[in-house]
Amino acid sequence: MSFLISLDDVAQGNRRSFLSKSGLLLSGAAVALLAGEDALAAKGAKEGEEDIRILNTALGAELEAIAAYQVGAESGLLKKPVLDLAVTFQGHHKEHADILAKTIAKLGGKAVTAKEKYTFPTEKLKSQEDVLRFAAGLEKGAVSAYLGAVPLFGNRDLAKAAASILGDEAMHWAVLRNALGEAPVPAAFMS
């Protein structure tokens, strides 16, 4: 099979060659974009296909998170102040999605858009606690997803931006756990 590569190769990786091919030309461009300096960012727009794929995957997950919080907010199960919390967190995900989409576009990619319909386990959401636990699971997964994406970016500025989002997701997770009456930060490390 064509994909079969020895695990030694996998362990060694080809990150160095990847870095030399892709991200370095964009160094500084993404940060410029994230800071609003669009013209400067556009200069490096033809490189970094891998970075664009990673950003698009993150964008897809952010768009789904927005939809998930919408389901939670409209469920009638969330009471204030938890409802306000959910709406605030949804707003953060909207900001993440917005900046990711703009960055993808500036790097020359085509940003994914929200699906017409998302599937959520609504039949299992019967109480505020259920919704909080579902949201906490998504947020924890988001932390892990960004943690797994950060080291992959050829452009270190994109890695930095993704790490910034990771920090926000981790705060969401901790606050949701706290709202559930659980230890907000259960361990010293995330994986």
Next chain:
Amino acid sequence: MKNLAAALAFALAGGAALAAPPASVGDPKAGQAVYERCLACHALEYDRTGPRHCGLFGRRAGSVPGFAYSDAMKRSRIVWDEKTLNMFMANPLKTVPGTSMGYAGIPDKAERKALIAYLKQAGRSPACR
């Protein structure tokens, strides 16, 4: 103080990596904890940013109807089993360059084995029937 120094030395020597929950080899329960890392994008029963995991074993990669796979995954000719999952999860982008799964992978062999054990068990659960 000596204990603190020893702990710091341990951390600097790689304790951060070792601090991940110890996974029993092939233990589905440990694998379920590892699976929580996947929950931003995957679910067992339905497609999300990533495809569903029910029916994974024996399935050809890129073949869930209606899911928008990368061309790389569709062309990979992978059939998912313990061996191919182990390889892919060790380093997805190295194993299938061009995959949409922008995730560095799970470097710990025991964690991969536990995750595979969980996925196998979950695949036989009522949720996947």
